[in-house]
Amino acid sequence: AQTVTQSQPEMSVQEAETVTLSCTYDTSENNYYLFWYKQPPSRQMILVIRQEAYKQQNATENRFSVNFQKAAKSFSLKISDSQLGDTAMYFCAFMKHVVYDKVIFGPGTSLSVIP
Amino acid sequence: DSGVTQTPKHLITATGQRVTLRCSPRSGDLSVYWYQQSLDQGLQFLIQYYNGEERAKGNILERFSAQQFPDLHSELNLSSLELGDSALYFCASSHTPALLGANTGELFFGEGSRLTVL
Numbered sequence: 001a002q003t004v005t006q007s008q009p010e011m012s013v014q015e016a017e018t019v020t021l022s023c024t025y026d027t028s029e030n031n032y033y034l035f036w037y038k039q040p041p042s043r044q045m046i047l048v049i050r051q052e053a054y055k056q057q058n059a060t061e062n063r064f065s066v067n068f069q070k071a072a073k074s075f076s077l078k079i080s081d082s083q084l085g086d087t088a089m090y091f092c093a094f095m096k097h098v099v100y101d102k103v104i105f106g107p108g109t110s111l112s113v114i115p
Numbered sequence: 116d117s118g119v120t121q122t123p124k125h126l127i128t129a130t131g132q133r134v135t136l137r138c139s140p141r142s143g144d145l146s147v148y149w150y151q152q153s154l155d156q157g158l159q160f161l162i163q164y165y166n167g168e169e170r171a172k173g174n175i176l177e178r179f180s181a182q183q184f185p186d187l188h189s190e191l192n193l194s195s196l197e198l199g200d201s202a203l204y205f206c207a208s209s210h211t212p213a214l215l216g217a218n219t220g221e222l223f224f225g226e227g228s229r230l231t232v233l
Contacts, residue, residue, distance in 0.1 A: 033220035045224035105158040
């Protein structure tokens, strides 16, 4: 079974600084998707960024980028120029690239951006 | 706005009761997923439906059941409720499954239904 681990329950960063959230996963699959979802205090789940395992290039979305290390089964999220609105719970998630599969979420990292 | 609608937003009930949570997926999405998020916890996968059929099952209790109707909306039924069932229940929808090419894997979440069992 697939598992997703986030070893940092809580993190904080100064506004405008850079922070990296860690995620590791365990799978025997070769093709899969990885995601970072954000859950602000409103509790709405929002996709931040996604990565397809067969793509070697790391995904980027504006201030958000990932460091995808397939062999190490590591998928970290870097947030540059942190903003107060980035304060949220961040979940790393995994989905096999097969028909009808579920998305498995990690336990989350609570990020606080300090003014 | 994700396009996924969940009702009710809040629900307070007593132990032993039964409730039904409803989800309308984004227009065009065929898959519906249900997740449970207990206080300060991650998201636990309950069940997935695709075009009316159950496709994947997580650690869903026998007291819980779900279905997806022909119009693609879904309902999660929770019965014999216990205090520990208090949680935020999310519905999410997505496009066709990954292998059919149109799916990016992204889930679109509703705002959740907060269930409080007293």
